[in-house]
Amino acid sequence: MLAALCYPFRRRIYAATGLPRYSTTTTVEPRPPVPFTCKTGLNPFAAPATGLTGPGAVATARILALTALEEHSDSSLVVIPRPDATALFGLGEDELLDDDTAALFIPGNLDAALAYLETELAIRQNTGATDGRRLLLVADCESESQRIQSLFDRHPGGACAILLGPWTGEQAATDDEGLVDAPPALASALPDRLPTMSRIEARDRLLSALARQIQDQKPAPRRRPAPRHSEL
Template identity: 75%
Template structure:
């Protein structure tokens, strides 16, 4: 059996003691990091640095990006937008409210009374005396189409080109062919958002708001639409009408107020 020299024995005896500081340091570093992490966050906050700076320092990289962009919705993008599926009614609400919210000065939304009840929960006697220029609620679909037929004929005969854009939002019921004929006679004069048995192109909206549509409609709608309840739609409708009324009211007063001597 080989014998160890005195120097080799001393080296072996000293190795455990030389490893002790390294092991101790390895135990202390995680604890120090845990203590300093919230302290570092407080330093960032006090310095006014953005929160992601601390995340980058802790993880070594930026946080994942979050996209909040939503495609714009244009209710006048297609001559006729047929809607079907569980999300059809909600989509009709969105298109009607978009016209009232964003195009109130240049458009007229025509919603027959039965559809106003389905879409917005309006009663039979609500908004009967509404005098805002952006919304018209005739008694039924026949009255709505008669109004549109007359208005469009007058515009064509007089050559008027500056009238409000017209948007019909309705269940087409048994009037699909009448609506199609109206659209064909006045290309560009009318847009329609149609529920029910529309015989033209239809976009199917599922209960998650996902849109499945033929190319002609798919290009005019986002891939997914937010849902909106009848209660929320009613609140937004009344708020939009109140804004329109207030916008019109000062001008009306100025016209009718007598001049002071």
């Protein structure tokens, strides 16, 4: 019942609208990159809102979004506004317009994404539904910090967010090597160091994850019954 209410609304919303900083006088051995594997041990849902800042913020948002899509696709829905899908993964305006996966929704902009979340959470509250997918917003919060915080206040535990931009709540700073400096409220949700990832690699992993999910969602082909031999 919940899916019947949710996904038609999603389709209506859909139509809406650097170099390392090393001293020149000191030799510094660069840290080897942390590999990003399918099982990262990260939990994108560990905090209601994870604000990200610093030179590694975008890469961190990519990794957290991919973790949700690769490790939690059966139980979560990642909502990424189109401008953020472009910034994080290099997706064009016409890519994934007909996406049929249950784990990813790309509305036209942040306003449309928030309108979807507000409506979906209100439906769940009004119907008492408790078996819906976990909701994760990954976006630049732009000038909507108050609106996003109000959404969390009205529906505690209803959704989580990975937020870039001028988020007014707690923020974790990541540098271009993936080192994390987080306040106590976020420290337990993030490791001391995160893997880094380019937009090209992130795009490839995103498309691969979606292709696997689409394949998994296809019903198994029916086997044609064997012809009966006429009895003699």
